[in-house]
Amino acid sequence: MTAWFEKSFGETYLELYAHRDEQEARENLRGLMSLISCDKDEPLLDLCCGAGRYLCALREMGFRQLYGLDLSETLLDAAKQTLAAESLDNRCQVELIATDMRCIPFENHFCAILSLFTSFGYFEQDVENRVVLEGVYHALKPGGVFVLDHMNRQYVVEHLTPMDEGKRGGRWVRNERRITPDDRRVEKTTTIRDANGHEETFHESVRLYTPEELSAILKEVGFVDLALYGGFNGEPLQADSPRLLVIAHKPEEPA
Numbered sequence: 001m002t003a004w005f006e007k008s009f010g011e012t013y014l015e016l017y018a019h020r021d022e023q024e025a026r027e028n029l030r031g032l033m034s035l036i037s038c039d040k041d042e043p044l045l046d047l048c049c050g051a052g053r054y055l056c057a058l059r060e061m062g063f064r065q066l067y068g069l070d071l072s073e074t075l076l077d078a079a080k081q082t083l084a085a086e087s088l089d090n091r092c093q094v095e096l097i098a099t100d101m102r103c104i105p106f107e108n109h110f111c112a113i114l115s116l117f118t119s120f121g122y123f124e125q126d127v128e129n130r131v132v133l134e135g136v137y138h139a140l141k142p143g144g145v146f147v148l149d150h151m152n153r154q155y156v157v158e159h160l161t162p163m164d165e166g167k168r169g170g171r172w173v174r175n176e177r178r179i180t181p182d183d184r185r186v187e188k189t190t191t192i193r194d195a196n197g198h199e200e201t202f203h204e205s206v207r208l209y210t211p212e213e214l215s216a217i218l219k220e221v222g223f224v225d226l227a228l229y230g231g232f233n234g235e236p237l238q239a240d241s242p243r244l245l246v247i248a249h250k251p252e253e254p255a
């Protein structure tokens with residue numbers, strides 16, 4: 001059976017999420033860079049880079065060795081095109097890797113790994129989501145930093161909009177959201193109907209973590225010096241923070 005995340009990140013995703021653009025990426029990174037220390041000459045991985053908006057913004061900021069990893073060939077193609085179109089100079093190398101986030105093919109390589117805009121918690125089994133964190137840990141150099149930008153569980157539960165719909169570019173788009181009965185995931189079904197009545201449906205299902213739960217898993221994996229925020233500008237994490245931003249480090253001398 002095809003998993004939801006193998007189907008939901010194609011051309012339609014690019015259209016529906018066009019507002020999640022490079023300008024937003026630039027603003028988020030501007031805040032983030034004041035929260036982490038990271039040498040721009042060292043390799044950085046954008047895990048689940050999608051269409052490359054963060055890679056473009058990172059290159060603009062002066063990073064020299066960028067890597068993007070994603071499962072979607074469609075989004076990676078879009079990233080390749082945008083990176084080529086916006087190329088400023090050739091002092092920055094960008095490598096795009098088409099693979100699953102559970103199989104990061106590096107060890108002790110990156111000074112930083114970023115997982116941005118809810119690119120985590122996609123797998124049904126907790127152990128598989130943990131495998132991603134273990135892969136991140138192995139792929140970081142000692143002292144490297146991991147940034148995880150996820151939904152804040154409490155905010156999602158308290159502010160869930162069960163249904164919205166409207167016209168987008170000549171098509172009717174309907175989103176239905178629910179928290180699973182076990183309270184562990186948020187799920188979304190998007191139905192798109194075109195002018196001829198043709199319908200397409202996409203699903204999303206993302207594991208929600210309390211800050212305590214996520215911190216405990218990261219520590220079990222080996223991360224240290226965790227800092228939790230409610231946003232990219234270092235906002236304190238509160239019940240009504242829409243985002244949960246976790247910054248975690250691989251120890252200088254791993255156990």
Ligand SMILES: C[S@@+](CC[C@H](N)C(=O)[O-])C[C@H]1O[C@@H](n2cnc3c(N)ncnc32)[C@H](O)[C@@H]1O
Nearest residue numbers: 005009048049050070071072100101116117119
């Ligand atoms: C919500 S998007 C975020 C993309 C990007 N970080 C951004 O901010 O625009 C999630 C991304 O995860 C990718 N993805 C989904 N499942 C994946 C998997 N199993 N392994 C690697 N990438 C995956 C999707 O293709 C998509 O690009």
